[in-house]
Amino acid sequence: MYDVIIIGGGVVGCGVARELSRYRVKTLLLEKTNDICNGQSKANTAIIHGGYDAKPGTLKAKFNVLGNAMFDRIHEELDVPVQWNTSLVVSFSLEDHPALEKLLEQGRQNGCRGELRIIDEAELRQREPNVGQEAKEALLVGAGGIVCPYELTVAFAENAAKNGAAFLRNAEVTAVSKLPNGHWQVVSAAGTFETRAVVNAAGIYSDVFNNMVSERKVHIHPRRGEYYILDKKYKDVFHAAMFQLPTKMGKGILVAPTVDGTVLIGPTAEDIEDKEDKRTTAEGLAKTLREAGRTWEHIPTRGFITTFSGLRSTGDTGDFILGEAEDAPLFFNCCAIESPGLTSSPAIAQWTAEQIADRLELAPNPAFDPIRKAIPKFREMSDEERAAAIAADPDFGKVVCRCETVTEAEIRESIRRPVGARDIDGIKRRTRAGMGRCQAGFCTPRTVEILAEELGISPLEVTKFGGDSRILQSYLFEEGKENA
Amino acid sequence: MKYELTCINCPMGCRITADYDGKEVTNIQGYTCARGKAYAQTEITDPTRMVTALVGVEGSHAPLSVKTQSPIRKPLIFDALKVIRGTTVKPPVHIGDVVIENVCGSGVNVIATENVG
């Protein structure tokens, strides 16, 4: 019997788990896939939005601004990389000036903190000398920043686990129903559970769970965005996240540095039907480059290290759907969370947890420890720190991922931590091993070995992301005998 | 019978055609130099290949690399591979050690190409 079951281990689900762990409460998070941070939370633009974009009065506007203000504390408490590098919304025609003015006004109404003003071409070029020739002026958003979305999600989960929340992965929820005693029954691949409250943080599938319990039907469709990532070599081409003036479909294609030093270009915005269709397409990738070319002329194709796509959970109302469902008591929605979802996630989590605490009359957890330390990053250490790290744990002396300088010690720790890595992609998100320019060609054989060792499984059972995503098919020789 | 082959002696990769009745190669065409003609002659009458492969090592999943000491007749390749694949060695083994004698009656030994143990 649980007090709260959270469906979905994305940034919102894990954030709610952490915020709930501030109370005396028995929480269980159920994640469908082999790992947390495996959907929208892993494939997005990694921006902390300033809050100028959402229509005033919407939940998006409210939680964007609230969430934005929480990132300094997140950085301090959870050791998550955050950089306030500002955002620039660039216009390419002086005729667009009123549109920029409108954004500026919107930002003011939303309560966007920090500097917010329109800069002319001269200032724009002085700040960003590599911006395209057509650029005319820009909205400068001082409260714009960047964050590592994986580390944010993992940090929420680790801290929640430390403070008592339970996590189950490979636990797809198939049914949620009301029991005669007024509690909820949640049927999952990992067992059937009884709980007083349910949080629906199922991302792209959050409509499914709402619709299981509520007559106020919700429809969510995937809006796919395709991205390129460029090598660290180009990290200084732009300092700010470079937006283009938004369109109806989204904030347009941006060019933005990431906290890891790579450059992100994207996303497109394409409405699709299939909630699992995370392919990249020739058209989408071409469009990404074509449109980004206005911001960054002559994008160096030699610099590409990978492409990916992500699905946004786009709802019918155009806004987030949050809070207790009217006709389903103690069923709390975190639905239709698309951009600025990542930015809003800490505030959504806090607010949702407060709602639940209020309804369940939860007492504060006196043992709550808000602090989570990141896995020490060898690549960011000074030589003295490195020497000390190796002295304390010789596995720091073994570099496994050459491109990102990730050591065996970091990889082992990423597996051993609470809610630790279970597969190759999980290690990648927690340590960056395999995320560099060779895209795991060099480190995969060793990471497979380490995972097998740590999890006590055969290397043949090691997967890229759970399920049937095995890396290898068979041994050639069974410990000396021919493998028939 | 008509034969068509690509000469492997240089990047030209001449397309050579020839006739072969089981005894004599005739009507060799398409080569540019003498090496090409000679290649066609041998490749048609008695094609041979070096075979490099892997054998098992006792107590380990990691294999040991081996090769035929000299080229063997091409039609024997897959028979030889089957025998090689079914072989397990006990360390230590050194480069040049004979792993299989006279593989498939070819008159050629299979030898280790790396050291183990």
Add this chain to the structure above:
Amino acid sequence: MRKTDILIIGGGPAGLAAAVGAYEAGARDILILDREEHLGGILKQCIHNGFGLHTFQEELTGPEYAQRFIDQVQAYGIPYQTETMVIHVSADKVVTCVSRQNGLEHIQAKAIILCMGCRERPRGSLGTPGERCPGVFTAGTAQKFTNLEGMLPGKEVVILGSGDIGLIMARRMTFLGAKVHACVELMPYSSGLKRNIVQCLDDFGIPLLLSHTVVDIHGREHLTGVTVAEVGPDLKPIPGTEKEYPCDTLLLSVGLIPENELTEMAGVKIAPTTSGAVVNEELQTSVPGIFSCGNVLHVHDLVDFVSEEARKAGVNAYRYVQGELPESGRAVPVEMGFGVGGIVPQFVSETATGTVNFMFRPRNVYRNAKVIVEVNGEQVLSKRTMILAPGEMVNLNLPAEKLKGLKEAPSILVRIEVPEA
């Protein structure tokens, strides 16, 4: 701080030969650092034959070829440290490395020879659309799994790119019981050796699809197939030519990139055409005392040439340590004329002595062409060839006395002249 005369980064074919070269020239204070458990570099996994015809006049497999050099290094008593990763090189030749056994070390060298080799271009750099599922490997990673670890990635294979590693892996996978359905090459020609096309593809009836590429990758949890399409002269897929190939393994052999992160840290100038260091005829980089050779300098076609080049780098590093490298005088740039790609060296000293060796890759396939070297508009070398192809390096040796006009020359021009149609 630990000190050494000559520090060699990388214990693959280049590093081993550089050490042997330096030792034989007289050096006695040499140290090789390698990140792997054993010396030999990529040769350890290249278990096929075809190595050493130039160097040893016999056909060896990769491990055998490497062992010849390892034996020599051990016989000379040259120290080496494995499982040691170099993480920084400074312009004043301080190398920072880490290992389990020694922790973090700084080593001051008098000369450094960069022998880090190259890495494979990954899928991500191609921007091939589709799913991001397992089953897609670079050919070298798959080779490591099969040949060193004894594990098979899959049984139904398509190979993208017809570089030699891809061709070699087509045969290896066939030998291991897999079915290779096709080798797909974007260009209208293969960059692999003819011998490998015949003996790795033709022998087993594996089709080589020239002017084709993979345009889509299928399979949510694991690779289930790829879509292959023909490309036009612009190398863009031609709509309507798509064909599906069911497979569980896609191997990529789409190019090698010299691994020059450390080189750049040391402030060494990089040539965009080779992605390796800019060097002079002594293989010395723009930072005095730092030398570069092997695949980290430019991607070679034959390991024999790597060894030859590395020996030279070893000798010159020792000469540098001894203060015997002649004052180089003005460095004359080498210009790449028609048909010439990625030339090494990029500079020749006007006071060059001995034999100057030029290596480059032709930009295309040229028949009956001439390779010409010009100084001050005068042809100092003209060599007729039957065929030139991007897959095979052109290796020119020019006696330095032929370059005496260099003193007045603004540059040396190397070009290809094709016969008029």
